[in-house]
Amino acid sequence: MARRNVLITGCSSGIGLALAVKMAKDEQKRFKVYATMRNLAKKEPLEEAAGRSLGKTLEIKQLDVCDEQSIKTCVNSIPDRRIDVLVSNAGMGLIGPIECQTIDEMKTVMDTNFFGLVRLLKEILPDMKRRKSGHIVIISSVMGIQGILFNDVYAASKFAVEGFCESLAIQALKFKLQLSLIEPGPVVTEFERKVFEDGMKMDLSAADEETAEMFTNIYLKNYKQIFQSLGQSAEDVAEHTVKIILAENPPFRHQTNTLYTPMTTLKYADPNGDLPIDTFYKMVFHHDKIFSASLNFIKLLRWRSRKSFDLGKPSQ
């Protein structure tokens, strides 16, 4: 099989970086990775992680998904503009009460997470259609199918991505193109750190007391624990993504976190849509102690299974 050209956005950290490195270090050398980032001053961690694959199976290029010209320049610099696999990964989060967010902040999230994907596809899709080959892989989120308290705009941006892709997938099929949405739950990356820091610094004066208290004492208070208990590593998500890229018949949707699937299943279990909302409501406002204890229990189980694995005894 010929080596596939893979373009990945947002490779300065997190999932993008882990995926670029994993694919570039593929033992069978099945990929040539164009690992892109908007700010090349941040390329050092990727260069370090890439090691000897740098300049061979991995090249670093500038690409800002909010800048059409930068996308065009990057794609034009690739031999024959040939991109066999596009991984749309660049993205950002935003949490907090909407009363305390500006419309400009919200627009930046939509511009990056949704229009960023649209800009990429406007540049890359016509070539794929002409060649009648290509795989478009999008790092969406569980929030692309299910909203979460105080993530209103972020969830909207990922819902937009999913609606857009569900529509496009039908046309793509006609051109023999593949489209796959990767839906991770919480992942421990810069995303988590940035979002939490911004949340902690947020000016909550525009919100009423009850909302501000809910955000601080429920959401932010449990945030770290949720990531510690349910969070995956970027490498783990990268591994799932590579499997999807290599699959003969890649699925349209793929959730990476089995600990999170009971939550998303609620969405599909009730066509009225009340079940997930009522369940989240009860978890947050009525059974917060049980919820917190369950998270601690999961954390302990994961810690113990990792520890026994470290000692050479894989968990039962």
Ligand SMILES: NC(=O)C1=CN([C@@H]2O[C@H](COP(=O)(O)OP(=O)(O)OC[C@H]3O[C@@H](n4cnc5c(N)ncnc54)[C@H](OP(=O)(O)O)[C@@H]3O)[C@@H](O)[C@H]2O)C=CC1
């Ligand atoms: N972490 C999580 O819990 C989850 C994350 N995701 C999704 O995964 C994807 C990757 O996030 P993750 O690795 O976690 O977070 P990181 O913050 O580690 O990585 C995000 C990447 O996107 C880049 N980026 C942001 N804006 C732009 C832009 N305009 N043009 C190009 N690159 C840009 C960042 O660059 P820079 O360093 O310059 O800011 C960075 O390289 C996102 O789409 C996110 O929504 C999905 C589910 C869960």
Ligand SMILES: CC1=C(/C=C/C(C)=C/C=C/C(C)=C/C=O)C(C)(C)CCC1
């Ligand atoms: C599980 C859960 C919660 C939080 C989930 C979080 C915080 C998920 C984060 C997902 C991310 C960051 C996805 C990125 O795309 C709540 C609402 C507190 C209570 C109900 C159950």
